[in-house]
Amino acid sequence: MKQPENTIRPYRSSDREACLALFDGNTPRFFDPSERAMFSACLAGSTDPYLVIECGGRIVACGGYAVEADGVTASLCWGMVAHDLHGQGLGRMLTQARLAAIRAMPQVAIVRIDTSQHTQRFYASFGFAAVKVTPDGYGPGIDCWEMVLPLHAQGDAMQAAHACMAAVPLDKACRLINHGPAVLVSSRHGGVDDVMAASWACALDFSPPKLTVVLDKATRTRPLVEASGVFLIQVPTAAQLQLTHVVGTNSLADMPDKLARAGVELFGVDGHDLPFVAGCAAWLACRLVPEPHNQDRYDLFIGEVVGAWADTRVFRDGHWHFQDADPAWRSLHYIAGGQFYAIGESLTV
Numbered sequence: 001m002k003q004p005e006n007t008i009r010p011y012r013s014s015d016r017e018a019c020l021a022l023f024d025g026n027t028p029r030f031f032d033p034s035e036r037a038m039f040s041a042c043l044a045g046s047t048d049p050y051l052v053i054e055c056g057g058r059i060v061a062c063g064g065y066a067v068e069a070d071g072v073t074a075s076l077c078w079g080m081v082a083h084d085l086h087g088q089g090l091g092r093m094l095t096q097a098r099l100a101a102i103r104a105m106p107q108v109a110i111v112r113i114d115t116s117q118h119t120q121r122f123y124a125s126f127g128f129a130a131v132k133v134t135p136d137g138y139g140p141g142i143d144c145w146e147m148v149l150p151l152h153a154q155g156d157a158m159q160a161a162h163a164c165m166a167a168v169p170l171d172k173a174c175r176l177i178n179h180g181p182a183v184l185v186s187s188r189h190g191g192v193d194d195v196m197a198a199s200w201a202c203a204l205d206f207s208p209p210k211l212t213v214v215l216d217k218a219t220r221t222r223p224l225v226e227a228s229g230v231f232l233i234q235v236p237t238a239a240q241l242q243l244t245h246v247v248g249t250n251s252l253a254d255m256p257d258k259l260a261r262a263g264v265e266l267f268g269v270d271g272h273d274l275p276f277v278a279g280c281a282a283w284l285a286c287r288l289v290p291e292p293h294n295q296d297r298y299d300l301f302i303g304e305v306v307g308a309w310a311d312t313r314v315f316r317d318g319h320w321h322f323q324d325a326d327p328a329w330r331s332l333h334y335i336a337g338g339q340f341y342a343i344g345e346s347l348t349v
């Protein structure tokens with residue numbers, strides 16, 4: 001006998017009871033009973049697109065999406081599959097249809113989903129990355145995983161950085177370089193922006209957080225730091241290996257288009273007149289603590305960290321998550337002669 005086909009189509013008001021039955025079948029493992037009223041109200045009143053999959057006259061899956069007020073973010077909402085039909089590709093079909101509809105809107109740059117620990121791996125398989133996890137966020141035993149999918153990964157690191165960049169409390173700021181990565185130093189003065197690589201950067205103090213970095217007298221970055229009194233220390237990723245090497249082996253003094261040639265995309269953050277490099281894993285805005293003797297004698301610059309941010313796809317809740325993140329997010333550790341290591345496994349005592 002021929003198997004009935006799965007057909008995807010827009011929700012109709014006559015599907016309401018069937019959709020509520022799907023919700024009930026997935027409660028309490030995937031939904032908390034307290035969410036039912038919200039789902040019911042959404043079915044009754046929302047004008048956002050909502051889809052169902054029908055198979056042989058039965059509604060077997062449903063899910064919707066909405067474009068947020070900012071116009072560039074879309075959210076997946078209320079996605080579910082009949083409890084007895086999990087693992088048969090219906091969730092994938094539904095998610096692919098929703099993502100295809102979202103991708104057809106060119107202004108949308110980011111897709112968000114709030115889901116649970118049970119389904120986060122499924123969404124990770126589409127490229128979604130966790131930005132925040134709230135234990136018991138939906139109810140007892142159901143954690144809330146906030147995940148994002150940047151739609152234009154290539155050349156749109158800025159959009160993604162804006163969506164995923166979160167402030168880091170200053171008492172945790174030194175953790176961003178505690179693991180000893182190669183960093184990028186950004187500086188700006190008199191309309192000139194420069195970025196160089198530096199291995200000799202180190203945490204110095206907790207409160208207020210301070211760090212040191214060695215800036216050779218031959219670098220063009222250094223006089224910009226001295227003149228402006230501010231600089232940025234950033235943690236580049238394995239995906240930025242070439243970029244890091246190019247800004248570390250070419251001087252703006254000899255190569256006026258150094259940043260463009262290195263593929264550096266810069267963006268701004270309110271309240272900080274500094275060139276932020278898109279795609280980094282972390283950014284530390286520093287105020288120069290002037291120590292002319294150390295600067296002249298040892299090329300050693302001290303910065304007080306006045307702002308810290310990290311990309312939540314790899315640093316969140318005060319901790320690095322290299323072990324869960326895409327390997328492209330690993331920090332770089334420089335040896336010499338163009339040889340780097342990417343950070344390795346996490347070991348806990």
Ligand SMILES: Cc1cc2nc3c(=O)[nH]c(=O)nc-3n(C[C@H](O)[C@H](O)[C@H](O)COP(=O)(O)O)c2cc1C
Binds near residue numbers: 195222247
């Ligand atoms: C991985 C790496 C690490 C580096 N570390 C440092 C450092 O700690 N201090 C420094 O003065 N130069 C360091 N350099 C060299 C500078 O990045 C390099 O001189 C750069 O071209 C300076 O650019 P600028 O003149 O445009 O400022 C490093 C280079 C690389 C590739």
